[in-house]
Amino acid sequence: MASTLSVKAKGLIIGGGFPVSIQTMWKEPLASQALEAAAARIRGLAGLGCDVLRFAVPDLDAAETLGRLAAMVELPLVADIHFDWRIALRCLDFPIAKIRINPGNIGARWKVEEVARKAADKGVPIRIGVNGGSLPQDLREHVDSGSLLRAEALVEAALREVEAFEAIGFRAIVVSMKASSVEETLEVNRRFARERDYPLHLGVTEAGPLVPGVVRNTAALVPLLKEGIGDTIRVSLSDSMESEIVAGREILAAAGLGRTGVTLVSCPRCARAGFDTHAFTARWAPRLYALATRVTIAVMGCVVNGPGEARHADLGITGAGDKVVIFRKGKIARTIRREDADIVFEEELRALE
Numbered sequence: 438m439a440s441t442l443s444v445k446a447k448g449l450i451i452g453g454g455f456p457v458s459i460q461t462m463w464k465e466p467l468a469s470q471a472l473e474a475a476a477a478r479i480r481g482l483a484g485l486g487c488d489v490l491r492f493a494v495p496d497l498d499a500a501e502t503l504g505r506l507a508a509m510v511e512l513p514l515v516a517d518i519h520f521d522w523r524i525a526l527r528c529l530d531f532p533i534a535k536i537r538i539n540p541g542n543i544g545a546r547w548k549v550e551e552v553a554r555k556a557a558d559k560g561v562p563i564r565i566g567v568n569g570g571s572l573p574q575d576l577r578e579h580v581d582s583g584s585l586l587r588a589e590a591l592v593e594a595a596l597r598e599v600e601a602f603e604a605i606g607f608r609a610i611v612v613s614m615k616a617s618s619v620e621e622t623l624e625v626n627r628r629f630a631r632e633r634d635y636p637l638h639l640g641v642t643e644a645g646p647l648v649p650g651v652v653r654n655t656a657a658l659v660p661l662l663k664e665g666i667g668d669t670i671r672v673s674l675s676d677s678m679e680s681e682i683v684a685g686r687e688i689l690a691a692a693g694l695g696r697t698g699v700t701l702v703s704c705p706r707c708a709r710a711g712f713d714t715h716a717f718t719a720r721w722a723p724r725l726y727a728l729a730t731r732v733t734i735a736v737m738g739c740v741v742n743g744p745g746e747a748r749h750a751d752l753g754i755t756g757a758g759d760k761v762v763i764f765r766k767g768k769i770a771r772t773i774r775r776e777d778a779d780i781v782f783e784e785e786l787r788a789l790e
C-alpha cells in the first residue's frame with residue numbers, strides 16, 4: 438500500500454509513511470484546579486509510549502482548561518468536539534495539536550467550514566470521525582433496507598465529509614471510520630484506503646473491557662497494519678489509558694511495527710511456582726514499558742522451567758523454593774531472598790539501561 442498524505446500535529450507527523458502513532462483518550466473530566474497533576478500523568482503516559490492524547494471538550498469552560506494544559510506539556514493534545522462549533526473555534530486559540538469533530542453533528546455546513554478555515558490559519562489538522570452508530574439518515578435507511586453494507590455506508594459518509602473539506606481547500610485531514618465489529622473495521626478501512634490517500638486513524642469502537650477489547654482490536658488492526666493501512670491507532674477499552682497504550686504497543690509489535698522498548702515474557706503460574714509472577718508483573722509493568730532500550734524481560738514462577746522457557750531474555754527473575762533467582766540470557770546469575778526481589782531486580786535493570 439502506497440504511503441498516505443501526512444499531517445503535522447504539533448511535533449508529530451501522522452501519515453506519509455511515518456511510524457504509526459499510538460493514541461489514548463483522557464477518561465475523566467479535566468479539573469482546572471488539578472492541572473499540575475494532569476500534566477504529571479501525561480508525562481507518564483508519554484513515557485509509556487503514548488504519542489497523542491485526546492480530550493473530550495464538552496463546553497467552553499473545558500476548552501479554556503484544555504488550552505491551559507496544552508501549554509504545559511510537550512505531548513500533542515487533541516480536542517474532541519461534538520455539537521457546538523464554537524468550542525472548536527475556541528480550542529484553536531490554544532496550542533492544540535489536532536481537532537476531532539464529527540461533522541454530522543456539528544450542524545450547518547458553514548459552521549464546519551468556519552472551523553476548517555481557522556484550523557487552516559493555525560496549521561492544525563482535523564480528524565473527521567464517522568461512526569457506525571451515527572450514520573446520516575439516508576445511508577442508515579439504505580443499510581436498514583439491505584441495499585447497502587454498513588461498511589459501504591461508513592465509507593460513503595466519510596467521503597462526503599472529506600469532499601466537503603476539499604471543496605474549501607482543506608486537506609490536513611485524518612479520517613476515522615469506527616465500527617464495533619472486527620469484520621466491518623477491516624472492510625471499511627480497506628475500502629477507504631483504495632479510494633483516498635488521507636491518513637487513517639484505526640480502532641474498533643466500543644470494544645469492551647480489557648480482554649475482549651484487546652482481542653477485537655488485535656484481530657482488526659494487525660491485518661490492516663500488515664497491509665500498510667493505518668497511520669495512528671487507538672485501542673478503545675473499558676480500562677485505563679495506560680492499558681490502552683500498552684495494548685497499542687503490543688498490537689504494533691504483533692504487526693511487525695514494534696518500537697524500541699521491552700518485550701515482557703511472564704509465565705501463567707502453576708502449582709510449581711515459588712514466586713508470584715502475577716503480582717510481580719503487575720507491579721513492574723509500568724516501569725518496564727517505560728524503558729527506552731530494546732530488552733526482553735522474563736518473570737517466571739519456578740526454576741524448573743523458568744530460565745529454559747525464557748532463555749532469550751536479557752534479564753529474568755524466577756522463584757526457587759523460598760528464594761528468588763535472577764538470570765541473564767537464561768543462565769542463573771544470582772540467588773537472593775524473596776523479600777529482596779524488587780531491590781535486586783531494580784539494580785539489575787539499571788545495569789541494562
Ligand code: SF4
Pocket residue numbers: 704705706707708709710711737738739740741742743746
Ligand atoms: S515457569 Fe514454572 S511456575 Fe511458571 S508455568 Fe512454567 S512450570 Fe509453572
